[in-house]
Amino acid sequence: KNEVEQSPQNLTAQEGEFITINCSYSVGISALHWLQQHPGGGIVSLFMLSSGKKKHGRLIATINIQEKHSSLHITASHPRDSAVYICAVGGNQFYFGTGTSLTVIP
Amino acid sequence: GAGVSQSPRYKVAKRGQDVALRCDPISGHVSLFWYQQALGQGPEFLTYFQNEAQLDKSGLPSDRFFAERPEGSVSTLKIQRTQQEDSAVYLCASSLRTGSNSPLHFGNGTRLTVT
Numbered sequence: 001k002n003e004v005e006q007s008p009q010n011l012t013a014q015e016g017e018f019i020t021i022n023c024s025y026s027v028g029i030s031a032l033h034w035l036q037q038h039p040g041g042g043i044v045s046l047f048m049l050s051s052g053k054k055k056h057g058r059l060i061a062t063i064n065i066q067e068k069h070s071s072l073h074i075t076a077s078h079p080r081d082s083a084v085y086i087c088a089v090g091g092n093q094f095y096f097g098t099g100t101s102l103t104v105i106p
Numbered sequence: 107g108a109g110v111s112q113s114p115r116y117k118v119a120k121r122g123q124d125v126a127l128r129c130d131p132i133s134g135h136v137s138l139f140w141y142q143q144a145l146g147q148g149p150e151f152l153t154y155f156q157n158e159a160q161l162d163k164s165g166l167p168s169d170r171f172f173a174e175r176p177e178g179s180v181s182t183l184k185i186q187r188t189q190q191e192d193s194a195v196y197l198c199a200s201s202l203r204t205g206s207n208s209p210l211h212f213g214n215g216t217r218l219t220v221t
Contacts, residue, residue, distance in 0.1 A: 004148075033210060037112070042213060042215060088149075097148050
């Protein structure tokens, strides 16, 4: 089942680069969540959005409801940004993407 | 502790054993979700509670899986007669309100290994 597709699956970037992770979904949603998961660690919610754009520090998330697409941008990437980024959509039952594994090299 | 707490953190079970995984959500959170995450995959929905009511259990992979939240707070996910394919991280998440318009708070998960 492919309710949520993320790209790329893996991403390696040099410190300081601008990073974009994409999420496309096929189900109707109330909101979309971007989550961050560190190796061996729990999942942290970064953003919850249902329209437009949100910004938190170096992170920016956008969503286009008509196109069923969202992007997560990281400006001035840093090695501590290395993690798996997961897109989740839905109502009471969430659908998750398989995640984008980001590695930022110093 | 203000976050979602799961126990045990790690569980090793022999094939055929029963296991019980516990989730303590954030106090007052109405919604509680259980997810199964295989290595290298995103979380897969198992079941959803609104207070004590189990509103959706469509993701439970077999009748060996059972979840309850009898008083609308702590939840237990029970797996009977464990199989090797049950090995995964089991994640619990809670949110203050119903629906997806409420931030999700995740526990650190229980890593189950069935040998």
